[in-house]
Amino acid sequence: MKAHSLKELFIEELRDLYDAENQLTKALPKMAEGSSSPELREAFEEHLEQTRNHVSRLEKVFAGLGEKPKAEKCKGMEGLIKEGSELLKEDDFDSEVKDAAIIGAAQKVEHYEIAGYGTVRTFAELLGEDEAVSLLEETLEEEKETDQKLTELADQINVEASEGEDAESEDIEGEELEADQQTAKRGRTSRKRPAA
Numbered sequence: 453m454k455a456h457s458l459k460e461l462f463i464e465e466l467r468d469l470y471d472a473e474n475q476l477t478k479a480l481p482k483m484a485e486g487s488s489s490p491e492l493r494e495a496f497e498e499h500l501e502q503t504r505n506h507v508s509r510l511e512k513v514f515a516g517l518g519e520k521p522k523a524e525k526c527k528g529m530e531g532l533i534k535e536g537s538e539l540l541k542e543d544d545f546d547s548e549v550k551d552a553a554i555i556g557a558a559q560k561v562e563h564y565e566i567a568g569y570g571t572v573r574t575f576a577e578l579l580g581e582d583e584a585v586s587l588l589e590e591t592l593e594e595e596k597e598t599d600q601k602l603t604e605l606a607d608q609i610n611v612e613a614s615e616g617e618d619a620e621s622e623d624i625e626g627e628e629l630e631a632d633q634q635t636a637k638r639g640r641t642s643r644k645r646p647a648a
């Protein structure tokens with residue numbers, strides 16, 4: 453469907469988010485399972501509950517607009533989840549480094565959702581859809597809180613990951629040492645540098 457009016461664009465964006473949230477309900481359990489830190493696992497489990505709620509809030513928004521809830525493939529979320537699942541398959545990361553990578557992937561997802569909800573909330577305001585504004589605002593706040601919680605967990609986990617690197621860089625031998633010499637001097641190897 454081509455959007456001709458702001459209302460149509462609003463509905464299209466809601467369908468995109470509806471698909472994004474549904475994709476996330478499938479990805480979050482895998483992210484929880486792949487996390488070593490119990491706090492990180494708990495954060496993903498909690499966000500899974502919230503995400504199910506985000507799906508039902510969007511259904512309420514559709515109902516308020518007299519629209520059937522319909523998903524339109526969200527390629528952005530699909531790409532972010534694909535990158536995250538590739539990280540989850542990595543088995544040569546130390547557990548803290550892998551957790552740091554998972555947090556980085558999850559924060560990309562949160563920022564994407566924050567942008568998406570910020571947009572539809574503003575559209576709802578412009579269109580005078582007050583019920584939609586408050587429902588979308590609630591979800592937007594939860595996405596921001598999740599992002600904040602992930603930043604706090606990263607503060608702790610990324611330090612643990614970088615401490616692991618100090619010990620590891622002393623064990624590197626031969627060619628690998630030569631190749632990584634510059635970065636190893638800084639106590640990390642470029643290949644294993646955490647993303648977040």
Ligand SMILES: [Fe+2]
Pocket residue numbers: 473502503506565591595
């Ligand atoms: Fe969400």
